[in-house]
Amino acid sequence: MLQVCSVTKYFKGQEVFSGFDLNVPQGRFHVLVGPSGCGKSTLFDGLTGVIHLDGGSLFWNHEPLLNLSQHAAYMQQKDMLLPWFSLLDNALLPAKTGGQDMIAAENQARGLFKRLGLKGYESHYSNQVSGGMRQRCALVRTLMFNRDLILLDEPLSALDTITRRSLQSLLLLLQTEFKKTILMITHDIEEALLLADEIYLLNPMPMAISRHFVLDSPKPRKFNDPALLDIKADVLDKLEGDLIHEPG
Ligand SMILES: Nc1ncnc2c1ncn2[C@@H]1O[C@H](COP(=O)(O)OP(=O)(O)OP(=O)(O)O)[C@@H](O)[C@H]1O
Ligand SMILES: [Mg+2]
Secondary structure (H helix, E strand, O other), X not given: OXXXXXXXXXXXXXXXXXXXXXXXXXXXXXXXEOOOOOOHHHHHHHHHOOOOOOEEEEEEOOXXXXXXXXXXXXXXXXXXXXXXXXXXXXXXXXXXXXXXXXXXXXXXXXXXHHHOOOOOOOOOEHHHOOHHHHHHHHHHHHHOOOOOEEEEEOOOOXXXXXXXXXXXXXXXXXXXOOOOEEXXXXXXXXXXXXXXXXXXXXXXXXXXXXXXXXXXXXXXXXOOOHHHHHHHHHXXXXXXXXXXXXXX
């Protein structure tokens, strides 16, 4: 279980968020949705130790931690692939730095390449493939950390609708079959409705939770599920309300 207690971050004296709380119980899939620039990626960077938080505390399974770097795999919004490595070597980096058995790791990575539609591109470099393929490779690399907690910052944003749908099913399998705990950022409301156990709508400046939805429809879900359509209407109402009331 992840507990985020009263975390705070300032950039150049400006508060991005303060006293921000979030709980993600083991095995749950929680999704954050909020306007561009509200501080979502900054929160993930702070939780994983990419940047320092200015205050607050974190607990993983009730154990206090400075950051989640030892417990979470983080797929950042930018794919962060190294251009001088092939896609396969990029995917194998977590295994190399973690001192894993490289033969087993390569088998796992090749299996994931196949699963994510990247078979045949193992030796390509990141500048030789599309944005969506880079994003899928970054997802493989994230999974290669073999961590229980996965933080995904808009992991499917560069994909076409069909590939996106099939990868959404894969993200669901991570939860249902591989028992991962997932915290994901997305701008796609339908994606959030398909995947999330709980959705948090965020307000900007400073970032705060404005609405919290608990979705208990069984998965896999269908868009015509009346319970989902009700929540979708609620989410869109709230987002439109925020736009109308936005200053300026
Ligand atoms: N390194 C930095 N130095 C100063 N300000 C920053 C830095 N990184 C982000 N910011 C600012 O912090 C705020 C939050 O940025 P952040 O990237 O977390 O937003 P976001 O919610 O992830 O947006 P998006 O949905 O567009 O990805 C923005 O105003 C951004 O300009
Ligand atoms: Mg972001």
